[in-house]
């Protein structure tokens with residue numbers, strides 16, 4: 001598809017594995033330029049096709065890598081009024097707390113572009129984890145009913161137009177951590193965790209069936225701390241170990257594109273001589 005193909009042209013190297021591509025950029029700066037272009041292209045396509053663009057973000061360093069999207073030319077050219085913004089996971093803290101993923105995205109991104117406030121779906125921060133997960137799931141069900149968020153014909157789960165996801169150095173995505181029972185959740189759209197190994201402990205998170213029903217996912221990995229995981233996913237050796245959460249990202253009917261800088265892809269490059 002066009003957006004991923006254009007991003008691949010800008011990459012220094014591309015490696016394909018099963019249904020995903022790994023795009024490697026010389027620097028995080030180059031990566032952020034390509035990520036902005038990719039996101040703007042998808043935004044244009046979905047806004048034209050269906051009059052809305054549903055975008056899911058994570059917390060962490062991903063938000064910084066989105067900085068080029070709020071600069072020219074995209075700050076002016078993107079149809080921000082058609083965006084609907086969600087969080088793949090959120091820490092159960094007040095929205096103005098330094099740990100809040102909402103606050104992180106608001107300060108660096110959302111406050112800089114004219115997305116209608118009613119299109120920004122933050123969690124209800126007056127509820128404890130379980131209630132906040134229920135509330136977010138109810139909100140998604142309503143938005144699927146009205147067609148703001150599409151539904152996957154294959155799985156019945158919501159089909160977001162784009163998820164922009166970071167990944168932890170331990171291979172976690174969203175708040176789905178290695179070895180945790182939540183990795184096996186098959187029914188819920190949104191669930192909660194009270195023993196997150198990465199603080200804070202209480203969080204809500206999308207489940208794998210929702211993540212894997214997406215139309216597009218950009219998985220962004222920057223810095224040497226992510227090199228081991230990128231190698232585990234894209235290296236040519238087969239390990240017998242249990243799959244990391246990030247290896248469970250496998251789209252039913254969509255396109256998964258990894259954006260890595262040189263540091264994050266260093267072990268793959270050494271081995272595969274990209």
Ligand SMILES: O=C(O)[C@H](O)[C@@H](O)[C@H](O)[C@H](O)COP(=O)(O)O
Nearest residue numbers: 058059060061166167168173174
């Ligand atoms: O709330 C969170 O902790 C995030 O949503 C989390 O899933 C994040 O994306 C990864 O931990 C990667 O974070 P870094 O890129 O900062 O390592």
